[in-house]
Amino acid sequence: MKPKVGIIGDGNVGSALSRGLERAGYQVRTVGKNPGQVKETGGWADVVILAVPYGAIDEAISELGDGINGKTLVDVTNALTGDMQLASGCTTSGAETLQRKARGAKVVKAFNTQFASHMDSGAVDGQQLTTFAAGDDASAKEQVIRLARDIGFDAVDAGPLQNARLLEPLGYFNIQLGYALGLGTAIGLKLVHA
Numbered sequence: 001m002k003p004k005v006g007i008i009g010d011g012n013v014g015s016a017l018s019r020g021l022e023r024a025g026y027q028v029r030t031v032g033k034n035p036g037q038v039k040e041t042g043g044w045a046d047v048v049i050l051a052v053p054y055g056a057i058d059e060a061i062s063e064l065g066d067g068i069n070g071k072t073l074v075d076v077t078n079a080l081t082g083d084m085q086l087a088s089g090c091t092t093s094g095a096e097t098l099q100r101k102a103r104g105a106k107v108v109k110a111f112n113t114q115f116a117s118h119m120d121s122g123a124v125d126g127q128q129l130t131t132f133a134a135g136d137d138a139s140a141k142e143q144v145i146r147l148a149r150d151i152g153f154d155a156v157d158a159g160p161l162q163n164a165r166l167l168e169p170l171g172y173f174n175i176q177l178g179y180a181l182g183l184g185t186a187i188g189l190k191l192v193h194a
Contacts, residue, residue, distance in 0.1 A: 002026050002150075003072075003143065006045025008038055008060050013076055014051035016119035017111065020151035023120070035063045043067035047143060048105070049074040054094060055082065061101050069104030072140040074147075076111045078175065079168045088168060095134070095164035108135035108144045109164035110155075112171040115178060115185040122152030129188040132158035132167055156191055 005021055007014045010032040018030045029044060031037040042048050042064040052060050054077045079094030088094055095109040110133040111119060122129055131153040135141040141157060148155035158167060170189070177183045 003046035004044060005029075005047045005049060005147070006041040007031070007049045007051055008041065008064070009049075009051035009056075011051065012116035013111075013119060014049070016116045017049060017051060017076070017151075020120035020122070021147065024147075024150035026147070026150070038063040039065055039067060042071075045071070047072045047074065047147065049076060050098070051076045053077070054079050057094070057098060058101070061098070064102075066104060068102060071105055072137075072143050073098070073102055073105035073107050074111070074144055075107055075109045075164070078112055078171050080172065080175075084175075088165070090165050090169060093162075093164035093168050095161055095168070099136075099161060106135065106137035106140035107161060108133050108137075108141050109158075109161065109167050110134075110144050110148060113167060113174055114153075114188050115174070117185050118188050120151070122148065122154075124186060124188040127188075127190065128152065128154050130154045130156055130191040132156050132163075132170075134158040134161055134163040134167055136161045154191065156193075 005028045007030040029041045031041045075095045099107040133144045145155040
């Protein structure tokens with residue numbers, strides 16, 4: 001039986017993941033900035049996807065409360081400052097900080113290296129994209145890999161949560177390619193492997 005998925009954040013990322021997961025047969029609830037609905041959705045879901053701006057994480061975790069204890073918490077955020085700079089560098093990561101704040105949850109970093117416009121299909125122009133999943137809990141990470149594959153991604157185990165220190169700069173680089181260097185959002189990252 002597929003897990004129930006609660007998505008906190010109804011912007012571009014949350015909406016795209018919701019479409020992809022619903023198409024793949026998952027029961028999904030997506031909520032925006034309503035504290036009561038956030039708490040209710042977190043309690044209802046088996047897997048909670050955090051698709052809020054990096055600066056809104058504390059508020060979302062507070063609203064979720066202990067309803068996420070023991071659950072997979074997927075960190076999709078781009079750990080960027082308000083002026084679009086990398087927030088954590090490479091000595092820690094936003095995902096590791098999230099794990100310290102949500103001690104009872106099993107945090108997995110995933111999806112952040114692709115643009116929202118591809119998160120409902122896992123592809124660009126018919127080419128399958130790669131998403132990486134980093135986390136310390138093997139079963140939570142496998143659960144996220146399954147979700148990503150069901151959407152259509154080539155999902156790759158990226159090792160422990162500490163490797164979010166590499167995935168967050170990779171996501172930032174993708175943003176730089178798309179916006180600062182003018183390639184647009186019709187691009188994506190793909191790992192070529194046998």
